[in-house]
Amino acid sequence: MFKCSKEEELIAARLFELSKQTMPKFERCTGISQSRLEILRELFEAEEITQRELQKKVNIDHAAVTRHLKQLEEKSMVIRRKSPEDNRFTYVSLTEEGKTKIAAYCEEKQRFISKILNGFSELERSTLLNMLTRIQENIEKM
Amino acid sequence: MFKCSKEEELIAARLFELSKQTMPKFERCTGISQSRLEILRELFEAEEITQRELQKKVNIDHAAVTRHLKQLEEKSMVIRRKSPEDNRFTYVSLTEEGKTKIAAYCEEKQRFISKILNGFSELERSTLLNMLTRIQENIEKM
DNA sequence: GTATATTAATTGATGCATCAATCATTGACC
DNA sequence: GGTCAATGATTGATGCATCAATTAATATAC
Numbered sequence: 190m191f192k193c194s195k196e197e198e199l200i201a202a203r204l205f206e207l208s209k210q211t212m213p214k215f216e217r218c219t220g221i222s223q224s225r226l227e228i229l230r231e232l233f234e235a236e237e238i239t240q241r242e243l244q245k246k247v248n249i250d251h252a253a254v255t256r257h258l259k260q261l262e263e264k265s266m267v268i269r270r271k272s273p274e275d276n277r278f279t280y281v282s283l284t285e286e287g288k289t290k291i292a293a294y295c296e297e298k299q300r301f302i303s304k305i306l307n308g309f310s311e312l313e314r315s316t317l318l319n320m321l322t323r324i325q326e327n328i329e330k331m
Numbered sequence: 332m333f334k335c336s337k338e339e340e341l342i343a344a345r346l347f348e349l350s351k352q353t354m355p356k357f358e359r360c361t362g363i364s365q366s367r368l369e370i371l372r373e374l375f376e377a378e379e380i381t382q383r384e385l386q387k388k389v390n391i392d393h394a395a396v397t398r399h400l401k402q403l404e405e406k407s408m409v410i411r412r413k414s415p416e417d418n419r420f421t422y423v424s425l426t427e428e429g430k431t432k433i434a435a436y437c438e439e440k441q442r443f444i445s446k447i448l449n450g451f452s453e454l455e456r457s458t459l460l461n462m463l464t465r466i467q468e469n470i471e472k473m
Numbered sequence: 474g475t476a477t478a479t480t481a482a483t484t485g486a487t488g489c490a491t492c493a494a495t496c497a498t499t500g501a502c503c
Numbered sequence: 504g505g506t507c508a509a510t511g512a513t514t515g516a517t518g519c520a521t522c523a524a525t526t527a528a529t530a531t532a533c
Contacts, residue, residue: 398489
């Protein structure tokens, strides 16, 4: 029958619950959503980048990226300008204000993650990372 | 600085990406969302249960549960009736049709999960489950 | 050189989750 | 017994993600 009580099922259930619980708590603790912080982090590392490139890196829908950037622009955290060579492209970059703010967010994030992985040894961490990576590879194959 | 390149950060990033990628793929593969399937699974095991109890078990917002059940009722998969003893409570149960359908969903789910955990040994699975459980405990403490 | 295809960005429609407010029912206290 | 608090369920408002369609600019083919 489909009692679904195997260990596999439990792992899946944990993964699901984990994301369901973590997402909102992350946002409350850090004051920003994971998606948005990822966008900012990417911008920080890239200095200036086209929306298209950014979208590919963070792997979020085009539309979502546009909307995030619009809101970030309203908050004066990013600046956008059309590419002079090709007007279809839009370059995005952080403002000074944005760079300052992101530092605080990242620190909050770091604190959050440390709490989540509390009690994990170095060895366990790398084992876990390895496993998660393998799972992700499996998913990408589908 | 806040380069955030530590292993901890990578684990968090993986967890985040994982849920972002898994959720929609799960839905496409199985034809149902994880939340909704969890509700159905709970109903299957409980036979008859109040919405309140169901909500506590699946740990989804009250409003979301109400809306799921409404749609499931429209699809003739569940039946709801007011408790005679206390009219505030609503008992929910699967229809025969619902029970049949859930079997197919569960099989799809099982197949999906097996693919995700492809290449994991028994030992690795229990290690992973253990780690995920510990992370969840850490989250609950926050 | 003009029509067609491609690509980036945006907008609209939809689905789902949450929170807050409301409604209905029951229980408790005076 | 009547008022008030507590509880379950529902509804409305909001936020965020996706897909589909549209717009604007560029590249390609004839």
